[in-house]
Amino acid sequence: MEQKTNNTRKVTTNKNTVKKHSKKPSKKRSRFKRKLRWFFLLFSLFFSLTMLAACLIFYVKYGEEFSSYQKLAKQLVSQSDFDTFRQQETSLVYGKDGELITALKGEKDVYYLDYKEIPKAAVDAMISIEDKKFMNHGGIDLLANIRAAVELVKHKGGITQGASTITQQLARNIYLSNEVSYERKFKEIFISVELEKKYNKYQILEFYLNNIYFANGFYGIQAASKGYFNKDVNELSLSQIAFLCAIPNNPTIYDPFDYPENTSKRRDRILFQMYEDGKIAKSEYQAAVSEEMKVVQKKMTTNNYVETYVFYSAARALMAQQGFEFKNEFESDEDRKAYEEAYTEAYNQCHKSLYYEGYRIYTSIDLKKQSELQQAVDDNLKDYQEKTKEGIYTLQGAAVSIENETGRVVAIVGGRYQKTTGYTLNRGYQSYRQPGSAIKPLIVYTPAFERGYYPDTIVVDEKFEGGPSNSNKKYSGKITIRKAVEVSKNTIAWRLFEELTPKTGLSYLLNMDFKRIDKNDYYPAASLGGFTIGTSPVEMTAAYAAIENDGIYREPTCIITIKDSEGNTIVSDSISKKRIYDTNAARIMTDVLQSVMKNGTGKGLGVLNMPSAGKTGTTNDKKDGWFVGYTPYYTTGVWVGYDMPKAMAQLSGATFPGGIWKQYMNAIHADLDLVQFKAYEDTRPPEVTEAPEEEITEAPTPTPTEVPEITEPPEEITDVPEEPIDDTVEDPDDWEEWPEDEDPEESTDTPTKSLEDIDNENNEDWTVDEQGNPNEQSLGEP
Secondary structure, three states: OHHHHHHHHHHHHHHHHHHHHHHHHHHHHHHHHHHHHHHHHHHHHHHHHHHHHHHHHHHHHHHHHHHHHHHHHHHHHHOOOHHHHOOOEOEEEEOOOOOEEEEEOOOHHHHOOOHHHOOHHHHHHHHHHHOOOOOOOOOOOHHHHHHHHHHHHHOOOOOOOOOOOHHHHHHHHHHOOOOOOHHHHHHHHHHHHHHHHHOOHHHHHHHHHHHOEOOOOOEOHHHHHHHHHOOOHHHOOHHHHHHHHOOOOOOOOOOOOOOHHHHHHHHHHHHHHHHHOOOOOHHHHHHHHOOOOOOOOOOOOOOOHHHHHHHHHHHHHHHHHOOOOOOOOOOOHHHHHHHHHHHHHHHHHHHHHHHHEOOEEEEOOOHHHHHHHHHHHHHHOOOOOOEOOOOOEOEEEEEEEEEOOOOOEEEEEOOOOOOOOOOOOOHHHHEEEOOHHHHHHHHHHHHHHHOOOOOOEEEEEOOOOOOOOOOOOOOOEEEEHHHHHHOOOHHHHHHHHHHHOHHHHHHHHHHOOOOOOOHHHOOHHHHHOOOOOOEOHHHHHHHHHHHHOOOEEEOOOOEEEEEOOOOOEEEOOOOOEEEOOOHHHHHHHHHHHHHHHHHOOOOOOOOOOOOOEEEEEEOHHHOEEEEEEEOOOEEEEEEEEEOOOOOOOOOOOOOHHHHHHHHHHHHHHOOOOOOOOOOOOOOOOHHHHOOOHHHOOOOOOOOOEOOOOOOOOHHHHHOOOOOOOOOOOOOOOOOOOOOOOOOOOOOOOOOOOOHHHHHHHOOOOEEEOOOOOEEOOOOOOO
């Protein structure tokens, strides 16, 4: 008992000791707490005042703008009803003379599903992967949008992070463009809030799943189900539904036709999210992820060449109207990839609107000229009937015709005519092929004329170390530039291009919006048409039209104007213009290209009773043939070759391409008045134009001069022995392989790539899809 008492007393003593020692620290803590409290109070007051000031400043600066966004959102949503989300207006396309070309009508009504018809798994999958808080929020996820806003500021207006709820995605799809900006984001938020006020969650899900884009022209989950599995959506397995729900997040990356492995990976992620959210059992999850996906073969609606080009041009016109900035130069592969993703997303959105917005699209397409151009292609290639297993002609042609007065496309043929249910590849703008010598006027000779050269300037045709051969293996010594162009001397083009530098020469193409100039093209071989990827017929035709137009380039398009169904102008009647070449240099080039038609590789191809200028082009081993030329009225470019490149003994720029060009151009000029090209001015001082008489005997014009100073030492030129000029027209002005006795890797003056290497690298046709993105698939493969 005593022990217990002592123990108790001891404990008590210890407690008293603790209390006694805790009194002083307690006062200190109390003072510290009071100071801390005052600090937080003052800080909170300061923060509140700062935030209030910021809000006032923000309101003064942006309040009116935000108020207008909110007003617009209320107006749009208040006017909506259930038909708004299944609404479609037919767009109409008109030709140059007001004739209706085609009507664009969507199929959303055909595939629209009521909520009760949509599988529960599809609803669960979308909520799990796109918007877990959907059933609880009021249209926006505040924290996610704050994160997106921070990223928006960090990247100076470029949206790099999503955060859009299902309601926001619906608002964007129905009411907004695909413009990437903070204005669109705030409009999206205000519209989403209003949608949530008017419609319940199940109605919003119904609208969403019927309008979201599933790639390849499929809008809505039922259309996607039929397009990828050829089944109604309620017939699909859990795995197939999750596979479809993987697509809308990024229809380019998760395209089941182009990147099925990406789609499957995201499907697995969706299924795991559904399992974690308790939507499916573990056994269902395991069975679904192990199911192999087999989508049906890719099929596209067949449109003729006019329609595909009109759709492409109209979508790009709408993109430009919405502020999209087109690019053809990139700092890195990552930069290119980011651009192509943004381009595809914007293109798809604008392309979609063509089917539902009720546009009136007025074009420059002349259906009579279109028929003449198609006839010319078909007539000249009719003897070649070989087809692929899909029934497509193996030998193909493409042609584009531009009206010089306006710079707009009046006719475009993307291949030989044939009835087929397969994908219509429009080679007129989707295929990129090696241009051969047809590139020389664009990156060699017109730039040279800007720098003091003239048609009668004397140059030396000789074989030199590291350089190309002429196609006939003959060298003419001293000749004029006019003669060099007429017979398409490779040696002259190569040396002038080296003097100019590849960077400068190719800059002319970049300034004319050539889309596939590669970092590996900056070598002398480009002067002869040796490109990594190549050029398209519409690019080549527009570039030659710039020469005819005194050096002023106009972006090729067939769109004159686009109006809405009420007649309001969406895209105005204007065309982008840019000076590329000096006026006099362009006129000199035209003068020289007339000589090609009279005395050179284009002899016999001229238009009857109308001055003509043009250039042939044939690639190594005769795999691609080109003829691009013009009159004062029209510029037309023609390409002929196999979709899967292979040699053709009879092919040159002057054979099939030249024949197509001549037939078409004679037909459309039959009733036109004779008009001459504008003459160039010789601005050289009189003493420069005088030259020894013996040097002018072979020149078509009477005022030869010596070459302006070039990089080679003068003695190399003076030591060349005089030889009779070879007037033989080179057949077919193609660029040749490296000299047989030279090893390009051992010569310090030789580029790192040979012409043969470049040619061998391009054994597949480079094409692009309807958006303009690269696609190495040939026509023969659907």
